[in-house]
Amino acid sequence: MNSRRQFFSLAGGAIAAASVSRVAMAALPEPVIQTSANTMAPLVPNTGRPYNPVVTLNGWTCPWRMNNGVKEFHLVAEPVVREMAPGFKAHLWGYNGQSPGPTIEVVEGDRVRIFVTNRLPEHTSLHWHGQRVPNGMDGVAGLTQKAIPPGKTFVYEFTARRPGTFMYHPHADEMVQMAMGMMGFWVTHPKARHPLIDEVQRDFCFLLNAYDIEPGAYTPKVMTMLDFNLWSWNSRVFPGIDSLNVRRGDKVRIRVGNLTMTNHPIHLHGHEFMVTGTDGGPIPKSSRWPEVTTDIAVGQMRQFEFIADEEGDWSFHCHKAHHTMNAMGHDVPTMIGVDHSGMAGKINHLIPDYMVMGERGMADMTEMEMPIPDNTAPMMTGQGPFGSVEMGGMFSVLKVRRNQKPGDYKDPGWYQHPQGTVASEYQGALNEPVRSSSSGSGTMPRAQQPAQQVEVQVRKPGGHGDH
Ligand SMILES: [Cu+2]
Numbered sequence: 514m515n516s517r518r519q520f521f522s523l524a525g526g527a528i529a530a531a532s533v534s535r536v537a538m539a540a541l542p543e544p545v546i547q548t549s550a551n552t553m554a555p556l557v558p559n560t561g562r563p564y565n566p567v568v569t570l571n572g573w574t575c576p577w578r579m580n581n582g583v584k585e586f587h588l589v590a591e592p593v594v595r596e597m598a599p600g601f602k603a604h605l606w607g608y609n610g611q612s613p614g615p616t617i618e619v620v621e622g623d624r625v626r627i628f629v630t631n632r633l634p635e636h637t638s639l640h641w642h643g644q645r646v647p648n649g650m651d652g653v654a655g656l657t658q659k660a661i662p663p664g665k666t667f668v669y670e671f672t673a674r675r676p677g678t679f680m681y682h683p684h685a686d687e688m689v690q691m692a693m694g695m696m697g698f699w700v701t702h703p704k705a706r707h708p709l710i711d712e713v714q715r716d717f718c719f720l721l722n723a724y725d726i727e728p729g730a731y732t733p734k735v736m737t738m739l740d741f742n743l744w745s746w747n748s749r750v751f752p753g754i755d756s757l758n759v760r761r762g763d764k765v766r767i768r769v770g771n772l773t774m775t776n777h778p779i780h781l782h783g784h785e786f787m788v789t790g791t792d793g794g795p796i797p798k799s800s801r802w803p804e805v806t807t808d809i810a811v812g813q814m815r816q817f818e819f820i821a822d823e824e825g826d827w828s829f830h831c832h833k834a835h836h837t838m839n840a841m842g843h844d845v846p847t848m849i850g851v852d853h854s855g856m857a858g859k860i861n862h863l864i865p866d867y868m869v870m871g872e873r874g875m876a877d878m879t880e881m882e883m884p885i886p887d888n889t890a891p892m893m894t895g896q897g898p899f900g901s902v903e904m905g906g907m908f909s910v911l912k913v914r915r916n917q918k919p920g921d922y923k924d925p926g927w928y929q930h931p932q933g934t935v936a937s938e939y940q941g942a943l944n945e946p947v948r949s950s951s952s953g954s955g956t957m958p959r960a961q962q963p964a965q966q967v968e969v970q971v972r973k974p975g976g977h978g979d980h
Contacts, residue, residue, distance in 0.1 A: 598753030612694030
């Protein structure tokens with residue numbers, strides 16, 4: 514108390530303010546709890562330095578209060594019910610009512626104070642992944658602080674020193690707490706025009722996370738190491754992931770952080786993007802690279818940017834095909850080419866609901882009226898204007914429209930394709946296909962390797978292996 518009084522008297526003329534704010538300082542900022550899994554409108558700052566806020570896919574941004582020039586946030590670590598897709602709820606752990614927790618947005622140079630209240634059944638901590646902080650604010654339980662016991666509130670305070678894309682997550686019983694969904698996004702905006710950080714019209718962010726929840730169950734299996742069955746963006750699976758809605762010509766930035774146990778090649782259709790930032794900050798312009806798929810390793814963050822100049826509904830997804838599947842897709846045997854004729858009828862006498870899956874591929878799964886457990890997401894199900902999209906998991910759609918209003922994030926519905934620009938059935942006559950053959954009678958005779966050459970290549974390694 515003495516030192517504080519001394520500080521305020523040194524600051525000159527602030528003594529009156531101190532007596533007022535002491536009450537305020539004693540009280541924590543009221544935590545804001547979010548009950549919806551919808552994408553919330555960007556939180557435009559009304560205090561502090563201005564910036565163009567981000568939009569968190571199926572998420573929201575944490576409100577703050579200014580307290581004597583310090584931005585104060587209050588995160589509550591607690592069990593939450595997260596709707597992962599319509600009709601599918603998971604019992605996770607998160608912050609302020611949701612998993613992931615709210616996105617925290619600040620400006621380079623901001624003094625930030627974060628109160629963390631633990632309402633979990635076990636201790637926790639919070640680590641500010643990627644940021645420059647005093648060592649004792651790094652949030653590693655046991656190493657840099659005592660773990661936050663259940664029922665207690667700890668306070669973290671530091672200056673957001675470098676602009677960029679960051680994450681927060683516990684560094685206490687990490688495997689369990691992250692498997693349960695405890696994580697959040699953090700964006701530090703530059704304080705002035707930054708030579709390497711472009712201004713954009715749309716700035717989206719999301720975290721890659723994964724769960725192992727048995728169909729019909731609610732709680733993730735926390736010991737799963739690799740064999741997850743729900744691959745999610747911000748704890749949502751397609752068709753539960755909102756589309757990214759932009760105006761044609763907008764410059765779009767997408768920020769992604771990976772807190773799963775494997776890498777994810779994130780792929781965008783219809784546009785090339787530039788990878789403009791990594792965990793370490795913005796990439797110098799001379800060493801940026803263009804891609805349409807960027808691989809994001811475990812624990813990494815990537816920022817990429819493009820001009821959305823092609824109208825339409827463009828797929829945006831992880832390119833590991835198993836990651837665009839939901840829970841049912843992982844333990845089904847491959848049946849392609851297996852002849853079931855007559856079998857289903859016989860088995861039906863024994864098991865009335867029996868149906869054969871997958872002998873012509875798996876696409877039929879999307880149309881089957883198959884009874885599924887009460888609480889899960891069908892394997893691949895999202896409906897588009899032309900039928901099933903046959904996707905789940907880490908999949909969404911970039912919707913580019915000329916008449917989307919600036920700053921309007923509302924879903925414009927499906928794209929109306931101009932006449933004659935949709936792939937359609939060919940109506941003309943078909944010729945018999947010309948098949949090439951080894952005899953060389955086709956139009957593309959197969960090149961024949963002399964048998965001797967092949968033998969030399971096969972034997973060579975063996976001959977050298979003797980010594
Ligand atoms: Cu993936």
